[in-house]
Amino acid sequence: MTDAPAIKAINLVKIYQSGGVPVPAVRGIDMRVESGEFVAIMGPSGSGKSTLVHMLGGLDVRTSGEIWIDGTRADTLSESGWALLRRQKVGFVFQFFNLVANMTVADNVELPALLGGVSPRQARERREYLLGELGLTERAAAAPAQLSGGEQQRVALARALANQPRLLLADEPTGNLDSRNTKDVLRLLSDVHRKGQTIVLVTHDARVASMADRVVSLLDGQIVDDGALPRTRRRPLGTVGDVVELRG
Amino acid sequence: MRLPLLALLAKEPAHGYELKHALEKTFGSAYPSPNIGQIYVTLGRLEKDGYVRAVDVEQSNRPNKKVYYLTAAGREALENWVDEPTEGPRVRDEFFMKLVLAPLTGIADRMALVNRQRRHYLSLMRDLNELAEQTDPGNRVALLLIEGAMLHLQADLDWLERCQEELP
Ligand SMILES: Nc1ncnc2c1ncn2[C@@H]1O[C@H](COP(=O)(O)OP(=O)(O)OP(=O)(O)O)[C@@H](O)[C@H]1O
Numbered sequence A: 001m002t003d004a005p006a007i008k009a010i011n012l013v014k015i016y017q018s019g020g021v022p023v024p025a026v027r028g029i030d031m032r033v034e035s036g037e038f039v040a041i042m043g044p045s046g047s048g049k050s051t052l053v054h055m056l057g058g059l060d061v062r063t064s065g066e067i068w069i070d071g072t073r074a075d076t077l078s079e080s081g082w083a084l085l086r087r088q089k090v091g092f093v094f095q096f097f098n099l100v101a102n103m104t105v106a107d108n109v110e111l112p113a114l115l116g117g118v119s120p121r122q123a124r125e126r127r128e129y130l131l132g133e134l135g136l137t138e139r140a141a142a143a144p145a146q147l148s149g150g151e152q153q154r155v156a157l158a159r160a161l162a163n164q165p166r167l168l169l170a171d172e173p174t175g176n177l178d179s180r181n182t183k184d185v186l187r188l189l190s191d192v193h194r195k196g197q198t199i200v201l202v203t204h205d206a207r208v209a210s211m212a213d214r215v216v217s218l219l220d221g222q223i224v225d226d227g228a229l230p231r232t233r234r235r236p237l238g239t240v241g242d243v244v245e246l247r248g
Numbered sequence B: 001m002r003l004p005l006l007a008l009l010a011k012e013p014a015h016g017y018e019l020k021h022a023l024e025k026t027f028g029s030a031y032p033s034p035n036i037g038q039i040y041v042t043l044g045r046l047e048k049d050g051y052v053r054a055v056d057v058e059q060s061n062r063p064n065k066k067v068y069y070l071t072a073a074g075r076e077a078l079e080n081w082v083d084e085p086t087e088g089p090r091v092r093d094e095f096f097m098k099l100v101l102a103p104l105t106g107i108a109d110r111m112a113l114v115n116r117q118r119r120h121y122l123s124l125m126r127d128l129n130e131l132a133e134q135t136d137p138g139n140r141v142a143l144l145l146i147e148g149a150m151l152h153l154q155a156d157l158d159w160l161e162r163c164q165e166e167l168p
């Protein structure tokens, strides 16, 4: 089963009903993500990016089409079936965090690992590593409401990675970060990716997208471009500098 | 390059190689380092315009070297440069010309143009990421220059997205 793609979506469709009017948000998406691959999803606001990753994580029910996770059919699962699948295999970072309000930052991050059956000591060590990488060690005892938007967002990323999931789905994980904090997130993402983490990530941030193996562009609920970034002809650094000169 | 050279000479007189090294050390690899020939050509022009003057300094066992220093006219030109507001970002964009005009001729369709340009910008961004990683973390000037380039590139990408939304 190791050859099965991490994700396979076949003709995936989502039509919301809004006041009796159908709103087609995702209109027939075919997509395949290999195990260990890092795919960035880009596109204008309203193009269906969140809807797509929510469906891939079982957080939104598809209207039609198929979803396969790690070689297993997933779109036909019940809500509890999805919950189990996520606990075992999927870490999810929401566009708007969804932290548990009455738990500390540390407990928010450890919870998924504990639910996943890891020992308390391992859960704590993983949490300390993740919060450290994201510059949040001092905030471990705080409640989510005491954090800035950017801090909550980084906690949400730490939580999603706590369980070392096979698949990380992230919706705008740097949307609220300044460029210094974005750097921490980028470093962590490239670190886990190097260790084999499969990542599907929605982003407007070109720095984040440029780290991906592949970029998928959506427009009006459809894929309009999908491919690896070209390797710029290995050029002398001076030529990269020309960009700076032209645009700086 | 004329005015940066004047600025360096306002600090202290220097010869061509010293100016080249000062530029490289300050801006790091983010800035295209001029070759020594360009520097001497520029210094020659500045000298002709009366902004710098050169003196020959004797060296034991080696040919004389020319040390340049700033004149009063050079200082005035430098002050004017510093005082005047600097041009804003480019509004005329070559890619935009292509995007508007090429479909009229049937040479290319807009979707393909936008997609190719997006990939190109993203790969430039990846180069800048790598450049930032290779840059000495203590060199704030070079890192800020790279960050500026990244932010401009991000703006170009956002604009590209707007073009894709608005132009059929
Ligand atoms: N629950 C909902 N009910 C009705 N329409 C919805 C719902 N959620 C999303 N939509 C609509 O579906 C379309 C796609 O929304 P989606 O949130 O997936 O966009 P997005 O690409 O994530 O945008 P953004 O970049 O702003 O986050 C939009 O037109 C949106 O209005």
Ligand SMILES: [Mg+2]
Binding pocket: A049, A050, A051, A095, A171
């Ligand atoms: Mg969204």
